Amino acid sequence: MADQKKLVAEITSMDEDFTQWYTDVVIKAGLIAYSNIKGFMVYKPAGYALWEAVQKHLDARFKAVGVENVYLPMMIPENLLSKESDLVNGFAPEVAWVTHGGQEELQERICVRPTSETLFSDFYKDEVHSYRDLPKNYNQWCSVVRWEKETRPFLRSREFMWQEGHTVHATMEEAEERTKLMLDVYADFCAEDLAIPTIKGRKTDKEKFAGAIATYTIEALMHDGRALQSGTSHNFGDDFARAYGIQFTDKDNKLKYAFQTSWGLSTRIIGALIMVHGDNSGLVLPPKIAPTQVMIIPIQQRKAGVLEKAAEIKEMLKDFRVKVDETDKSPGFKFAEQEMRGIPLRVEIGPRDIAEGKCVVVRRDTREKISCDIASLPEKIGELLPQIQNDMYERAKKHLEEHTFEAPDKETFEALFEETKGFVKAMWCGSRECEEKIKEDYSVTSRCIPYKQQHLSDVCVCCGKPATKMVYWGRAY
Amino acid sequence: MADQKKLVAEITSMDEDFTQWYTDVVIKAGLIAYSNIKGFMVYKPAGYALWEAVQKHLDARFKAVGVENVYLPMMIPENLLSKESDLVNGFAPEVAWVTHGGQEELQERICVRPTSETLFSDFYKDEVHSYRDLPKNYNQWCSVVRWEKETRPFLRSREFMWQEGHTVHATMEEAEERTKLMLDVYADFCAEDLAIPTIKGRKTDKEKFAGAIATYTIEALMHDGRALQSGTSHNFGDDFARAYGIQFTDKDNKLKYAFQTSWGLSTRIIGALIMVHGDNSGLVLPPKIAPTQVMIIPIQQRKAGVLEKAAEIKEMLKDFRVKVDETDKSPGFKFAEQEMRGIPLRVEIGPRDIAEGKCVVVRRDTREKISCDIASLPEKIGELLPQIQNDMYERAKKHLEEHTFEAPDKETFEALFEETKGFVKAMWCGSRECEEKIKEDYSVTSRCIPYKQQHLSDVCVCCGKPATKMVYWGRAY
Numbered sequence: 011m012a013d014q015k016k017l018v019a020e021i022t023s024m025d026e027d028f029t030q031w032y033t034d035v036v037i038k039a040g041l042i043a044y045s046n047i048k049g050f051m052v053y054k055p056a057g058y059a060l061w062e063a064v065q066k067h068l069d070a071r072f073k074a075v076g077v078e079n080v081y082l083p084m085m086i087p088e089n090l091l092s093k094e095s096d097l098v099n100g101f102a103p104e105v106a107w108v109t110h111g112g113q114e115e116l117q118e119r120i121c122v123r124p125t126s127e128t129l130f131s132d133f134y135k136d137e138v139h140s141y142r143d144l145p146k147n148y149n150q151w152c153s154v155v156r157w158e159k160e161t162r163p164f165l166r167s168r169e170f171m172w173q174e175g176h177t178v179h180a181t182m183e184e185a186e187e188r189t190k191l192m193l194d195v196y197a198d199f200c201a202e203d204l205a206i207p208t209i210k211g212r213k214t215d216k217e218k219f220a221g222a223i224a225t226y227t228i229e230a231l232m233h234d235g236r237a238l239q240s241g242t243s244h245n246f247g248d249d250f251a252r253a254y255g256i257q258f259t260d261k262d263n264k265l266k267y268a269f270q271t272s273w274g275l276s277t278r279i280i281g282a283l284i285m286v287h288g289d290n291s292g293l294v295l296p297p298k299i300a301p302t303q304v305m306i307i308p309i310q311q312r313k314a315g316v317l318e319k320a321a322e323i324k325e326m327l328k329d330f331r332v333k334v335d336e337t338d339k340s341p342g343f344k345f346a347e348q349e350m351r352g353i354p355l356r357v358e359i360g361p362r363d364i365a366e367g368k369c370v371v372v373r374r375d376t377r378e379k380i381s382c383d384i385a386s387l388p389e390k391i392g393e394l395l396p397q398i399q400n401d402m403y404e405r406a407k408k409h410l411e412e413h414t415f416e417a418p419d420k421e422t423f424e425a426l427f428e429e430t431k432g433f434v435k436a437m438w439c440g441s442r443e444c445e446e447k448i449k450e451d452y453s454v455t456s457r458c459i460p461y462k463q464q465h466l467s468d469v470c471v472c473c474g475k476p477a478t479k480m481v482y483w484g485r486a487y
Numbered sequence: 488m489a490d491q492k493k494l495v496a497e498i499t500s501m502d503e504d505f506t507q508w509y510t511d512v513v514i515k516a517g518l519i520a521y522s523n524i525k526g527f528m529v530y531k532p533a534g535y536a537l538w539e540a541v542q543k544h545l546d547a548r549f550k551a552v553g554v555e556n557v558y559l560p561m562m563i564p565e566n567l568l569s570k571e572s573d574l575v576n577g578f579a580p581e582v583a584w585v586t587h588g589g590q591e592e593l594q595e596r597i598c599v600r601p602t603s604e605t606l607f608s609d610f611y612k613d614e615v616h617s618y619r620d621l622p623k624n625y626n627q628w629c630s631v632v633r634w635e636k637e638t639r640p641f642l643r644s645r646e647f648m649w650q651e652g653h654t655v656h657a658t659m660e661e662a663e664e665r666t667k668l669m670l671d672v673y674a675d676f677c678a679e680d681l682a683i684p685t686i687k688g689r690k691t692d693k694e695k696f697a698g699a700i701a702t703y704t705i706e707a708l709m710h711d712g713r714a715l716q717s718g719t720s721h722n723f724g725d726d727f728a729r730a731y732g733i734q735f736t737d738k739d740n741k742l743k744y745a746f747q748t749s750w751g752l753s754t755r756i757i758g759a760l761i762m763v764h765g766d767n768s769g770l771v772l773p774p775k776i777a778p779t780q781v782m783i784i785p786i787q788q789r790k791a792g793v794l795e796k797a798a799e800i801k802e803m804l805k806d807f808r809v810k811v812d813e814t815d816k817s818p819g820f821k822f823a824e825q826e827m828r829g830i831p832l833r834v835e836i837g838p839r840d841i842a843e844g845k846c847v848v849v850r851r852d853t854r855e856k857i858s859c860d861i862a863s864l865p866e867k868i869g870e871l872l873p874q875i876q877n878d879m880y881e882r883a884k885k886h887l888e889e890h891t892f893e894a895p896d897k898e899t900f901e902a903l904f905e906e907t908k909g910f911v912k913a914m915w916c917g918s919r920e921c922e923e924k925i926k927e928d929y930s931v932t933s934r935c936i937p938y939k940q941q942h943l944s945d946v947c948v949c950c951g952k953p954a955t956k957m958v959y960w961g962r963a964y
Binding site for chain 2: 133
């Protein structure tokens, strides 16, 4: 047990220092290593496996709504980036510039893509001629570079992996429909695969994406009460089409500009997984996304028959993602490691269990120990995994609900941000001035104008003038 | 039929101009679009789907031999790249240099990875301490940048997608074993999934990878008789470990340098798929890798019941990758398009077929037309797909064999390269001088020293001195 204590002792308690707890878990669970360039991370096998699981589930959801994958260049010439002024103003301060190819200086510098609206627009300009060519619902899985000043594993890095969908449509209505459809895909993915409940809503004009007419977002609440923007979907109207010249002949034989959307979800979502479900022993992974769902841990493994029985159990459980920890570490260390890595279930099997035809199953999320006949183990695991998935979602939902407050007036609004952590719902007049004042006074930002509106009062929580919208406010990563 | 003729007429005949045929197929089959930066390509849905299929099959083969996926940064600082002198000399002339991040000039310029030996070595230096940490068999799927002068879709581009595996071992023997194992994985993948036979062998010192002790290769033969290096696997010995300081304490408690390998296969392999199997109507895809295996084409689709029957057949064939072409194009155009895209089978279904409970199945590879009861279609398709896969391999193998020649002496060697196209096997003394002279005189390069050696004569085909090896020579892409 000394080993186990030591391993767990290496994680800072999340109640003492949440930020340090997060860093400890990321490192100790073997997700990330720092590289020798600031802000560039190494995804180790356990970290990359999470991204592979995200890709697999999300890509299947994309294909189910008619999305096709493509791949566009990682480089953008400066003149192409500059064509849409909002976008270039939004991104130019943070791109990496390539000035030399081999020994030669380039005639025009090119940047490593920070996002690919410009490239997709330039591509669509040549691909779209008639209404018959529409819509195009394309997506790419890639990495992008933004020269951030402050970086943290998964949450903010200079290079990060994501998917970026870019679609083009004949009408504004269809573009708006696709924008909202993809937000629903993200929300369903978070809820059903990651067990993370989110708030769906629209960003204020201040917080929307550079160049977008409307940005929709899903906002999740971390264990420490801070918000994480977890996926966004943008409607560009025909602004990019006008800047890049994407025109098509419609059914009525008239030449029209096309309408576009984009939507992205990144490796940030792994940060959400850690901070929504993790505890003081490390990661807690939802079974659907867990690269390993069951770790079999032999006890007194040098005794005759123990490793053989462990292998036999692994074979019995082949419908699940199962491993046996056969290393020469102590059982206590193996338990701690399985907990640190967030593997949903462990099966303990030793000589005495074998003699009785039994084993012990331990849930990672609740630590509940369940004695189980070896013969009925496949059935038991088959019940437990969806149960854990469901319980994890319900706990996260309860946490979200218990940390979402209503502020009908200014005093309550102030008091809530002083005394509690979480989302605060409050009425807003719609002015940018109030939004900025609230940010200045309380260090919180508008997270979204939620789809589900409530009428908490008649007036803006900041200026007292008539309110038009209810907004979620919070401190965000 | 006018439509069909038009579509096919847009492809240059491969016998007239193989290079133009290749470009035509790449564009007309919708695989690639050119971007507005030289040497950077857009992978359109049909092109990217091929890469996804390659990834899926190859990744499963990697996982079966204990490979784990990771992701390392796309940027390398200049000082890190420079540590291994052979490698930096090999790659420095062709890397893209980033000099500015946002508005600031970087203190040290960094390059976009042309390959990641340096990054993996720097990473392993911190991860490997004891023999217990070994081996590590890591791989990443990513894109790399090399500032090539001449570029062609799939075959050579400034950015290309690939996988690069990088492993670290306790002994030279284990590294050599892994190097060869991964070459076997590539060869099996090409033969079994892509229906492409290859020659396994070792590169000469002149042709080996910068910094490697030994490079192994698989060489495929294209339809025009030129070779394509299709996958390589390198043994670095402990050279990189010495340059980057990767040391571990072995079982005997001594501090030792580790041994490394790397191996890569890129989107070039899609070029091989096109040039080995394609014909004058376009692509011909092996069923295992084809994103769509069966295209159902309704005839007179406006007549009652035709589209319904097509949908019913699609449902019957749900164990396969099936689509229905319901567009308002003519059947002739649809046939030509299915052929252009290389879909292995099409099912033609019209009112008369439906009345008789029959349909027509057409093989893409042989154009054979098979009348089939609709009721037994699933069984028939289930037989035909593996048959096509097998026949395609056998045809490619026959082509390879018929275009591989033996040159026991200089005269035959010369005559073969003047009169024929393909591989020429000949004896070699092992000297770099002869290799360079052969290249100069006949514009051919040594493709590999094959595993399967033959004794064709006692002397080198170039200098007449005693021969040590039999070599495959050829013109290569």
